[in-house]
Amino acid sequence: MGIILPVTLTAAAAAAIINIWLSLRVGQMRQATKTVHGDDAGGPLTRRMRAQLNFVENTPFVLVLIAAIELSGRGNPWLAWVAGLYMLGRVAHGFGMDAETGTKPRMIGVLITMLALLGLAAVAVLIAMGVM
Template sequence: MIMLPVTLAAAAAAAVLNLWLSIRVGAVRRALSISVGDGGSDSLQRRMRAQANFVENTPFVLALIAAIELAGKGGGWLSLVAAAYMIARVLHGFGMDGGNWGWGRMVGTLVTMLVLLGLAVVAALVGAGVM
């Protein structure tokens, strides 16, 4: 039996997603010949912030998923929450570019906040012995 299967799958997805976000930053850097910093480029700033925002939020999500799973309180719902988070982060990444995908930023941000809050509440309830 694999320990922490949801955490492992979520961490793998997060690693691939971070790589994708990094490649998107690199594509703009190459196109604009900007090696260091953002060169005042709005498009590069947007892509850099999309990746940074992912890096800022994902450790908390993964830690909460792992803690809930270690406590034996995971299950099918936890996989769905992890998947929703990853999909939201893809939408956020595209949404940060603006244009037709601009709505993805709002949806990605909202889902991220709801996932963080939901996981934190579940973890607190598990820790308090209520769940």
């Protein structure tokens, strides 16, 4: 018996690891700023918290779309590449959020996220319409 939804399983595992990494970065900044509860009013802790929350806001949609496309049987081999690129973009965004001003890693992460969401949504609609 083959593995069911290997791309989705791999992407979900990568997402869990990235979320742990982002969470640890928040914890490190909490210790550095001695902020037990809440945030630091727009400082480095807030930026790291937003990086993690932004990840949590977008990743479920990406994972659902990846799973639906994979279940339809129309995701080989490009779907794994999109999933991997999305995860790399989210790591870049996490690093980019450390700066007080906009950075290339943050911009790249945002662009990859938006393109992945838009592209996966478009493919899902085309599959649902029977075009793909």
